[in-house]
Amino acid sequence: xxxxxxxxxxxxxxxxxxxxxxxxxxxxxxxxxxxxxxxxxxxxxxxxxxxxxxxxxxxxxxxxxxxxxxxxxxxxxxxxxxxxxxxxxxxxxxxxxxxxxxxxxxxxxxxxxxxxxxxxxxxxxxxxxxxxxxxxxxxxxxxxxxxxxxxxxxxxxxxxxxxxxxxxxxxxxxxxxxxxxxxxxxxxxxxxxxxxxxxxxxxxxxxxxxxxxxxxxxxxxxxxxxxxxxxxxxxxxxxxxxxxxxxxxxxxxxxxxxxxxxxxxxxxxxxxxxxxxxxxxxxxxxxxxxxxxxxxxxxxxxxxxxxxxxxxxxxxxxxxxxxxxxxxxxx
Amino acid sequence: xxxxxxxxxxxxxxxxxxxxxxxxxxxxxxxxxxxxxxxxxxxxxxxxxxxxxxxxxxxxxxxxxxxxxxxxxxxxxxxxxxxxxxxxxxxxxxxxxxxxxxxxxxxxxxxxxxxxxxxxxxxxxxxxxxxxxxxxxxxxxxxxxxxxxxxxxxxxxxxxxxxxxxxxxxxxxxxxxxxxxxxxxxxxxxxxxxxxxxxxxxxxxxxxxxxxxxxxxxxxxxxxxxxxxxxxxxxxxxxxxxxxxxxxxxxxxxxxxxxxxxxxxxxxxxxxxxxxxxxxxxxxxxxxxxxxxxxxxxxxxxxxxxxxxxxxxxxxxxxxxxxxxxxxxxx
Numbered sequence: 144x145x146x147x148x149x150x151x152x153x154x155x156x157x158x159x160x161x162x163x164x165x166x167x168x169x170x171x172x173x174x175x176x177x178x179x180x181x182x183x184x185x186x187x188x189x190x191x192x193x194x195x196x197x198x199x200x201x202x203x204x205x206x207x208x209x210x211x212x213x214x215x216x217x218x219x220x221x222x223x224x225x226x227x228x229x230x231x232x233x234x235x236x237x238x239x240x241x242x243x244x245x246x247x248x249x250x251x252x253x254x255x256x257x258x259x260x261x262x263x264x265x266x267x268x269x270x271x272x273x274x275x276x277x278x279x280x281x282x283x284x285x286x287x288x289x290x291x292x293x294x295x296x297x298x299x300x301x302x303x304x305x306x307x308x309x310x311x312x313x314x315x316x317x318x319x320x321x322x323x324x325x326x327x328x329x330x331x332x333x334x335x336x337x338x339x340x341x342x343x344x345x346x347x348x349x350x351x352x353x354x355x356x357x358x359x360x361x362x363x364x365x366x367x368x369x370x371x372x373x374x375x376x377x378x379x380x381x382x383x384x385x386x387x388x389x390x391x392x393x394x395x396x397x398x399x400x401x402x403x404x405x406x407x408x409x410x411x412x413x414x415x416x417x418x419x420x421x422x423x424x425x426x427x428x429x430x431x432x433x434x435x436x437x438x439x440x441x442x443x444x445x446x447x448x449x450x451x452x453x454x455x456x457x458x459x460x461x462x463x464x465x466x467x468x469x470x471x472x473x474x
Numbered sequence: 475x476x477x478x479x480x481x482x483x484x485x486x487x488x489x490x491x492x493x494x495x496x497x498x499x500x501x502x503x504x505x506x507x508x509x510x511x512x513x514x515x516x517x518x519x520x521x522x523x524x525x526x527x528x529x530x531x532x533x534x535x536x537x538x539x540x541x542x543x544x545x546x547x548x549x550x551x552x553x554x555x556x557x558x559x560x561x562x563x564x565x566x567x568x569x570x571x572x573x574x575x576x577x578x579x580x581x582x583x584x585x586x587x588x589x590x591x592x593x594x595x596x597x598x599x600x601x602x603x604x605x606x607x608x609x610x611x612x613x614x615x616x617x618x619x620x621x622x623x624x625x626x627x628x629x630x631x632x633x634x635x636x637x638x639x640x641x642x643x644x645x646x647x648x649x650x651x652x653x654x655x656x657x658x659x660x661x662x663x664x665x666x667x668x669x670x671x672x673x674x675x676x677x678x679x680x681x682x683x684x685x686x687x688x689x690x691x692x693x694x695x696x697x698x699x700x701x702x703x704x705x706x707x708x709x710x711x712x713x714x715x716x717x718x719x720x721x722x723x724x725x726x727x728x729x730x731x732x733x734x735x736x737x738x739x740x741x742x743x744x745x746x747x748x749x750x751x752x753x754x755x756x757x758x759x760x761x762x763x764x765x766x767x768x769x770x771x772x773x774x775x776x777x778x779x780x781x782x783x784x785x786x787x788x789x790x791x792x793x794x795x796x797x798x799x800x801x802x803x804x805x
Contacts (some may be wrong), residue, residue: 243586243590244583244586247583252579255574255575259574294642295639296642296643296646297643304636304639305632305633308625311625312571312628312632430646430647
């Protein structure tokens with residue numbers, strides 16, 4: 144299969160709003176949008192957390208400062224957009240169970256406010272929504288296809304699933320165009336290591352590079368599907384610009400399962416420092432543990448002529464080399 | 475099969491909170507709880523909308539005045555409860571699509587606040603949650619079992635489904651005991667005819683009794699499952715007091731399908747007045763129309779030794795006779 148790249152024609156001169164544009168995926172997506180000639184808008188609560196990003200794309204980027212629940216700012220940011228990448232929100236399964244009402248407010252009310260703004264200010268725009276593997280029932284046989292049963296065991300997963308319903312309902316009632324991407328575990332540059340709840344890879348890399356001990360819960364046999372953020376960005380942009388994707392739900396992962404223990408070993412090996420220790424499961428993590436997961440990605444590969452390109456070993460090597468170059472990320 | 479009735483032993487001297495206790499189901503449930511000797515608490519935003527109910531049960535009932543989102547009142551109301559019947563909330567599929575954020579706030583934030591209050595104030599209590607047939611995908615083959623795919627097409631249905639997740643998650647993380655009842659279309663006395671969005675039967679009866687025209691959308695062939703509120707109350711109370719029901723999800727309906735057109739004819743026939751007219755579907759209703767629905771109720775019949783007792787014709791006759799006795803309900 145020939146794998147497609149995002150076409151410049153789909154983005155040159157088009158207006159793309161990235162909510163949460165300074166977050167992990169946002170800060171990888173924004174430069175790529177700018178590179179293809181899009182007029183990029185970032186809506187975020189504060190900036191610039193990473194000056195280099197801000198400087199690199201500044202001339203083509205408009206900033207809208209506000210919380211995702213601020214309806215007036217949303218209305219301004221959305222007006223006349225062609226694409227909306229909704230990356231703002233709270234993440235983390237165990238955190239969500241500790242503060243469900245805050246998760247509800249940011250993730251559900253925030254999205255409903257955005258959809259309402261789009262309905263009046265950008266009714267023709269396409270919104271891409273990052274859902275999560277955490278909408279699925281735990282302990283399904285891998286790989287898990289989109290038709291598998293959904294049964295979230297965290298508030299975060301439950302709110303991702305209701306968000307998918309919102310998009311379907313706004314599509315049905317208001318003709319809103321949307322694509323849902325159920326993501327596995329993304330990793331890559333610009334992920335802040337202090338965000339424990341987001342991704343395990345950067346956390347492990349951070350420990351290894353600093354010569355510390357990577358702590359793996361239990362035997363670390365549970366499988367995960369790690370996808371490099373470059374592959375995520377490419378899929379997100381293809382999804383937004385493919386008319387046939389409108390209304391669709393796709394898994395977005397590498398399709399390759401890796402155990403946590405193997406991941407930790409790989410990182411120590413590539414970094415050349417650090418070591419691995421197995422520790423008992425903390426309750427907060429055990430209670431949201433989903434068992435093995437690996438995505439069946441045949442649907443998105445077929446529909447978008449997309450495929451993951453970054454091998455885990457290469458991706459890990461790349462992140463480690465950037466950490467070495469960037470003393471800010473060292474402890 | 476011998477059908478069980480709710481045992482007095484399960485309720486005498488036990489503390490039962492009914493949120494939304496003055497609503498349609500609440501005002502049928504409260505007298506039955508009082509009759510079995512429960513200490514009843516009602517939490518509601520205002521009262522008494524129906525003086526007769528208030529007077530009949532007053533001595534055994536404590537009132538807690540407050541919105542379901544008022545955490546302080548919730549905490550008081552919940553403290554020391556054995557049973558919580560969470561009947562407060564906004565209802566109506568088409569209304570929810572017009573004001574999704576309000577639906578979110580009342581139905582999702584309200585429930586999360588209640589669960590949080592229970593976690594500290596009544597950790598051993600059982601909560602019964604009225605979910606809805608509207609969590610299911612539209613146009614499923616009837617009868618619809620609990621294992622059928624869920625895919626709500628209204629915000630109301632989406633929020634019922636996320637509420638089911640909350641109960642599952644609070645059960646998993648905090649040991650909270652709950653029963654989910656996915657209700658079909660309940661009808662019966664104490665339903666306010668001005669609540670168009672709630673139930674179609676009382677609306678039809680109201681028109682017929684007043685000699686007016688019942689308007690049926692389209693040909694009225696779509697099937698529905700109408701259940702009398704007495705049967706609902708019995709099932710709710712059995713569910714709360716059956717330890718084996720904890721954590722379960724049951725359909726709650728009559729299990730008998732009736733077309734809207736047949737329902738309208740039956741009502742005109744029993745009332746002896748009114749007539750039926752077929753009118754085009756309004757957009758707001760067409761967009762939330764789910765196609766035929768009838769519940770498969772084998773799971774709840776088996777688990778709770780419960781069965782519906784009120785035939786539709788008898789139930790309709792009973793409601794009509796009460797309307798005739800109660801001039802308040804006449805136009």
